[in-house]
Amino acid sequence: MTLPAESIAPQRARNRRLIIVIGVVIPLLITVVGAFVMALWIPELPNPVASHWGTNGPDGYSSVGGVIALPLLITLVFAVLAAIVSWEGAPQGGLVWAHKILIATSVFLAALLTVIAAGSLAIQRGLESADAAGDVGGVMLAAFVVATMLALFGWLMLPAAEKVQSAPVVAEPIGATSTERVHFSTTTRLGPGVVVIAVVALVALGLALTIQAASNPTELLLPASIGLFVIALAVSTLSWRVTIDHRGLRVRSAMGWPRATIAPDQIDSVAVVDVNPIGEFGGYGWRWAPDGRSGIVLSKGEAIEVKRTNGKKFIVTMHDAKRGAEALATVAKK
Amino acid sequence: MLIRVDSASEIPLFEQLASSIRSSVIDRSLRAGERLPSARELADSLDINVHTVLRAYQQLRDEGFIELRRGRGATVAATPHSYESLAAGVSAVVADARTANVSLAALTALIRSEYQ
Numbered sequence: 001m002t003l004p005a006e007s008i009a010p011q012r013a014r015n016r017r018l019i020i021v022i023g024v025v026i027p028l029l030i031t032v033v034g035a036f037v038m039a040l041w042i043p044e045l046p047n048p049v050a051s052h053w054g055t056n057g058p059d060g061y062s063s064v065g066g067v068i069a070l071p072l073l074i075t076l077v078f079a080v081l082a083a084i085v086s087w088e089g090a091p092q093g094g095l096v097w098a099h100k101i102l103i104a105t106s107v108f109l110a111a112l113l114t115v116i117a118a119g120s121l122a123i124q125r126g127l128e129s130a131d132a133a134g135d136v137g138g139v140m141l142a143a144f145v146v147a148t149m150l151a152l153f154g155w156l157m158l159p160a161a162e163k164v165q166s167a168p169v170v171a172e173p174i175g176a177t178s179t180e181r182v183h184f185s186t187t188t189r190l191g192p193g194v195v196v197i198a199v200v201a202l203v204a205l206g207l208a209l210t211i212q213a214a215s216n217p218t219e220l221l222l223p224a225s226i227g228l229f230v231i232a233l234a235v236s237t238l239s240w241r242v243t244i245d246h247r248g249l250r251v252r253s254a255m256g257w258p259r260a261t262i263a264p265d266q267i268d269s270v271a272v273v274d275v276n277p278i279g280e281f282g283g284y285g286w287r288w289a290p291d292g293r294s295g296i297v298l299s300k301g302e303a304i305e306v307k308r309t310n311g312k313k314f315i316v317t318m319h320d321a322k323r324g325a326e327a328l329a330t331v332a333k334k
Numbered sequence: 335m336l337i338r339v340d341s342a343s344e345i346p347l348f349e350q351l352a353s354s355i356r357s358s359v360i361d362r363s364l365r366a367g368e369r370l371p372s373a374r375e376l377a378d379s380l381d382i383n384v385h386t387v388l389r390a391y392q393q394l395r396d397e398g399f400i401e402l403r404r405g406r407g408a409t410v411a412a413t414p415h416s417y418e419s420l421a422a423g424v425s426a427v428v429a430d431a432r433t434a435n436v437s438l439a440a441l442t443a444l445i446r447s448e449y450q
Contacts, residue, residue: 174338177340177342179340179341179342179343180338180339180340180341180342181338181339181340181341181380181381181382182336182337182338183335183336183337183376183379183380184335184336184337185335185371185379186335186363187368243371243379245379245380246379246381247379319363320363323336323363324336327336
């Protein structure tokens with residue numbers, strides 16, 4: 001059901017006020033108040049202050065200004081990003097769960113970073129040298145609890161997530177005789193806009209690894225292997241080969257792995273759906289939605305939705321989904 | 335690309351296969367440059383002989399619909415023709431043939447002699 005434009009506008013305006021207040025104003029208020037309180041303590045603090053703790057007390061130091069400014073900077077960047085991403089909202093003027101998570105995370109991040117910074121400075125008040133600073137375990141725990149409670153409060157202030165799921169259209173088998181065989185195959189790819197974002201992210205990851213390799217080669221092995229695995233996985237999942245025949249549905253990424261198969265006897269029904277990647281799956285790639293559906297989500301628009309006999313649903317976005325769904329319904333029937 | 339072959343049909347399997355792929359190129363569900371499954375893969379998928387698939391691929395290559403290259407397999411040829419304008423004319427001719435009770439064999443014979 002689509003609401004007329006005039007009834008979407010007031011709701012969208014209301015949501016934008018909430019995005020600004022909960023996602024930007026409250027987080028910034030928390031960090032600014034925190035920074036003000038910390039600034040009042042400056043005369044009583046050692047210089048430099050301890051900013052990093054190892055197993056045997058402080059092992060990293062920085063200037064007071066740095067400790068005060070960091071929560072402000074990170075929160076500002078994240079809050080602005082969260083607001084920009086959620087600004088357009090869902091098609092009906094509401095917010096989808098992915099937007100709500102971003103806004104609540106903005107509150108969480110502000111509270112967590114501010115309490116950690118303020119708490120770690122509070123225990124250093126009146127000390128001659130930062131070396132004598134006590135343990136920060138309690139501060140970290142308190143920061144986590146406070147941040148979680150505030151984020152939860154922010155989440156509850158937001159309206160219920162709008163469901164953007166389209167109604168599935170059940171695919172009917174092609175009028176095939178028992179001697180007829182069908183084969184459907186197609187290649188499904190990530191849209192060009194998303195590819196640009198993915199490439200930027202991967203280049204940044206590659207750059208980070210290069211810097212690590214140059215500055216600290218001894219600790220390179222773990223980040224490098226994780227980084228290369230992420231890059232390989234991302235590249236291999238940009239394009240998938242989909243095949244439907246008497247063996248069921250098979251999806252295979254460009255590099256052969258990951259892959260998935262659903263045999264005909266595991267299929268309960270097949271339908272065509274309209275997918276909104278951000279709204280329903282929170283992004284692109286091999287995805288799991290909060291409602292239990294999973295699948296290959298590479299583009300906005302038509303997709304086949306396979307309901308398995310165990311009730312789980314698997315989705316593949318593709319061009320020509322109607323024909324694919326009919327072919328799969330045909331083999332599932334036999 | 336949707337392929338349907340019926341082993342009980344009078345039309346030879348390779349001909350059915352070629353006709354399915356041909357329509358996929360014409361209705362653009364297969365795009366220029368796209369790779370077709372290998373003959374082995376398609377034969378397994380449809381449970382037919384690999385030579386049947388190869389025969390269909392060769393026929394489509396002779397018609398200019400696909401390109402066969404060693405090592406690259408079969409790819410859809412970059413066809414400069416637009417089949418859309420033809421489709422309207424063809425459906426009109428077929429409708430005429432139906433009303434006049436002209437058989438498909440007779441109609442194709444007419445088209446062939448006109449073409450040559």
